[in-house]
Amino acid sequence: xxxxxxxxxxxxxxxxxxxxxxxxxxxxxxxxxxxxxxxxxxxxxxxxxxxxxxxxxxxxxxxxxxxxxxxxxxxxxxxxxxxxxxxxxxxxxxxxxxxxxxxxxxxxxxxxxxxxxxxxxxxxxxxxxxxxxxxxxxxxxxxxxxxxxxxxxxxxxxxxxxxxxxxxxxxxxxxxxxxxxxxxxxxxxxxxxxxxxxxxxxxxx
Numbered sequence: 001x002x003x004x005x006x007x008x009x010x011x012x013x014x015x016x017x018x019x020x021x022x023x024x025x026x027x028x029x030x031x032x033x034x035x036x037x038x039x040x041x042x043x044x045x046x047x048x049x050x051x052x053x054x055x056x057x058x059x060x061x062x063x064x065x066x067x068x069x070x071x072x073x074x075x076x077x078x079x080x081x082x083x084x085x086x087x088x089x090x091x092x093x094x095x096x097x098x099x100x101x102x103x104x105x106x107x108x109x110x111x112x113x114x115x116x117x118x119x120x121x122x123x124x125x126x127x128x129x130x131x132x133x134x135x136x137x138x139x140x141x142x143x144x145x146x147x148x149x150x151x152x153x154x155x156x157x158x159x160x161x162x163x164x165x166x167x168x169x170x171x172x173x174x175x176x177x178x179x180x181x182x183x184x185x186x187x188x189x190x191x192x193x194x195x196x197x198x199x200x201x202x203x204x205x
Contacts, residue, residue: 001043001044002042002043002044002076002077002205003043003044003045003046003072003074003075003076003077004043004044004045004046004075004076004077004078004079004126004201005046005048005068005069005072005075005077005078005079006032006045006046006047006048006049006079006081006128007048007049007065007068007078007079007080007081007082008048008049008050008053008080008081008082008128009049009050009051009052009053009054009081009082009084009085010049010050010051010052010053010184011049011081011084011130011131011184011185012032012047012048012049012081013047013049013050013051014029014030014031014032014033014047014049014190015049015051015184016187017179017180017181017183017184018179022051025187025190029187029190029191030047030190031185031190031191031193031194031197032045032047032049033045033047034190034191034194034198035194035197035198035201038194038198039198039201039202039205042202042205043201043205046072046075048068052085052089053082053085054082054085054086054089055082055083055086055098055101055102055105056105057101057104057105062105062108065109066109066112066116069109069112069117069123070116070117070118070121073117073118073121073123074117074118074121074123075121075123076123076124077123077124077125077126078109078113078123078124078125078126079125079126079127079128079169080105080106080125080126080127080128081128081129081130081171082102082130083095083098083099083102083130083153083157084130084131084133084150084183086098086101087133087146087149087150087153088133088146088183092145093145093146093149094149095149095150095152095153095156096152096156098153098156099152099153099156099157099159099160102127102156102157102160103160103164106125106127106160106164106166107164109125110125110164113125124167125166125167126166126167126168126169127157127160127161127166127167127168127169128168128169128171129153129154129157129158129168129169129170129171129172129173130150130153130154130171130172131171131172131174131175131176131178131185131189131193132147132150132151132154132172132175133146133147133149133150133182133183134146134147134150134182134183135147135175135178135182137182143182150172151172154170154172154173158170167204169197169200171193171196171197174192174193174196176189176190176192176193176196177189177192
C-alpha cells in the first residue's frame with residue numbers, strides 16, 4: 001500500500017472559518033478525509049495540517065519535520081502545501097522570501113529522503129501550490145497585493161519544482177470556492193478540492 005503524508009496549514013487541517021472558536025469541518029467535508037476514503041484501495045493518507053503553519057526555516061523546525069516524516073515511515077510520498085501564511089501574515093507580502101524558504105526546505109528534504117531515512121524508506125516529494133488568496137480582487141483594494149503575491153508564489157513554486165525535479169500539483173489553478181475571508185477553503189471548496197486532488201493523484205499513484 002502506498003502512503004502519502006499531507007503537510008500543510010489550516011487548509012489542510014480543514015479549518016472552518018465560520019466556527020466561533022476555530023473548529024474543523026466534519027470528516028465528510030475535509031478534503032484529506034475524502035481522499036483517504038475514496039482512494040483507500042490505492043493509498044493510505046496521513047493528514048498533518050496545522051492552523052497558522054508557515055514554511056519551516058530553522059534547523060529545529062526542519063529537524064522536527066524530519067522526525068515527523070520518519071515516525072510515519074515508510075512513506076511513498078510527502079506532499080507539502082505551505083506558503084500562504086508566509087505571505088498573508090505580513091504587511092508587505094514578499095513572495096520571493098517564501099519561495100526562497102521553500103527551496104531551502106525542499107533541498108534539505110531531498111537530502112533527507114536520500115540519506116536520513118531508514119534503508120528502503122526513501123520517499124518522493126510532491127509540491128502542492130496553494131489556492132490563490134483573494135482571487136478577483138479589485139486592483140485598488142488592499143487585498144489585491146496578496147492575490148498578486150500568491151500568483152507570484154505559484155510561479156516561483158513551479159520554477160522550483162522544475163529545477164529540483166519534483167512532482168507538482170497546481171491547486172492555484174483550480175479556483176475552488178473560498179470562504180468570505182478570501183483565504184480559507186469553504187465547505188463547497190473542500191469538496192471541490194477533494195475531487196481535483198483525487199484526479200491529480202490518480203495520474204501517478
